[in-house]
Amino acid sequence: MSHRENLIRTVTRLTGARVLVVGDIMLDQFVYGDVNRISPEAPIPILQVKHETNMLGGAGNVVRNIVGLGGGASLAAVVGNDPTGKKVRKLLEQNEVADDGLVTVNERATGIKTRYLAGTQQLLRTDHETVGAVDAKTAKKVISVAKQAMKHCDAVIVSDYGKGVLVPDVIESVIDAARTRGIPVIVDPKGREYWRYQGATIVTPNRAELAEAVGHPVTVQSDIVEAANSLVIEYDLKAVLVTRSQDGMTLVTAEGDVTHLPAEAQEVFDVSGAGDTVVATVAAAMAAGANMVDAAKVANVAAGIVVAKVGTATAYAADVISALQQQQLGGTDVKICNQEQLADRVAVWRHAGYRIGFTNGCFDLLHPGHVSLLQQARNTCDKLIVGLNTDKSVKKLKGDGRPVQSERARSTVLSSLSSVDAVTLFGEQTPIKLIKSIKPDVLIKGSDYSVSEVVGADVVLKYGGEVFLADIEAGHSTTNTIERLGK
Secondary structure (H helix, E strand, C coil): CCHHHHHHHHHHHHHHCEEEEEECEEEEEEEEEEEEEECCCCCCEEEEEEEEEEEEEEHHHHHHHHHHCCCEEEEEEEEECCHHHHHHHHHHHHCCCCCCCEEEECCCCCEEEEEEEECCEEEEEEEECCCCCCCHHHHHHHHHHHHHHHCCCCEEEEECCCCCCCCHHHHHHHHHHHHHHCCCEEEECCCCCHHHHCCCCEECCEHHHHHHHHCCCCCCHHHHHHHHHHHHHHCCCCEEEEECHHHCEEEEECCCCEEEECCCCCCCCCCCCHHHHHHHHHHHHHHCCCCHHHHHHHHHHHHHHHCCCCCCCCCCHHHHHHHHHHHHCCCCCCCECCHHHHHHHHHHHHHCCCCEEEEEECCCCCCHHHHHHHHHHHHCCCEEEEEEECHHHHHHHHCCCCCCCCHHHHHHHHHCCCCCCEEEEECCCCCHHHHHHHCCCEEEEECCCCHHHCCCHHHHHHCCCEEEEECCCCCCCHHHHHHHHHC
């Protein structure tokens, strides 16, 4: 088995991983819109708000990443008795994570970070939060729920955002309890007081946090290794994993082993929450039985995925496996994606200002007519998505004996075309659900249809999109090809 195959197998085992997250939870709110003019009241842009989204932030984003990878998550954190706290609980429910580990404190506001964006540009961030150490009574409650949850977990994450939940008593109690049970503790640190993380398994500072911790700049690789090693020795750590942004990661262990991992991202779109992805992936992989080096390698791939997405995004297990398979194939671009992955790609394309097109079909035995239709479709947009019928739905549409080629073969051939930017499978009789989800700017079908006959045309036209009917090249059809082959 190759090393890449071993990493892929590690990712497939994440389904059985169970991880406890202890830390500062908050709500991440994103407000999107357009800027077309400057305010007459002050030299500031006016954001015409189009839509808003809410996501779990802080320790909550770590939880989202664990769930996205297929693992199970428990949580020990503090929220206020306020509307934001209720939103946090609702989002946990949507991610199938129990909220019984949340300690409610009436005097404390649940943190909310609101980011205002025009296209890809962040204009402003506002924070509403309570920053300050929780009292001893609250700390004891957090310790109690953490210890209870730890009985059913194989790894622990300490997600420190410096908001005051992780007072020294909480951190020390959690690390001691985990060490007693023989399970790893992965810390996403804050500040320079690393004595609080004494005895943890892995601490994951970024380059700036590492410099703050040791009290001097760490500009070159040798500086990073030396600084990380000093933390390992001074604070009885098993390892320090330094995230180095565009330069990748460096893992330094207590045994003196050093592993440098190059950056995996092809394009950096948004670094929000990448550190959360790293700790979540390392912890989930180790909970599934991976060693520290393999866990770091999988986390490096996952981090490369999320920085190419919008906002505090997550890396799904399918994303990571696809990325590892691409590496194994020498970097071949894999455009085939499930609908969760497609939603992430569409979000990135939209915020980059791309015009998105959609067409669909069976595409069984790809012929020149198909190629022409797809090229015409691509000429109407910047990014073309092809919805491909599954084998089961083709059989319902075309009858027994079809498709001639499997859905895997058909999607592979389609993804090899330069005119196609993404291929996703759908099993319904029509692609209407997919169209409503994507909301393409242009919907494309062949001119053998009228606009009124195109599935989803009414939906697209209603929100201001277009319908384009591509010319059909005469003399080409899959049915005729099959008939000729049968002679």
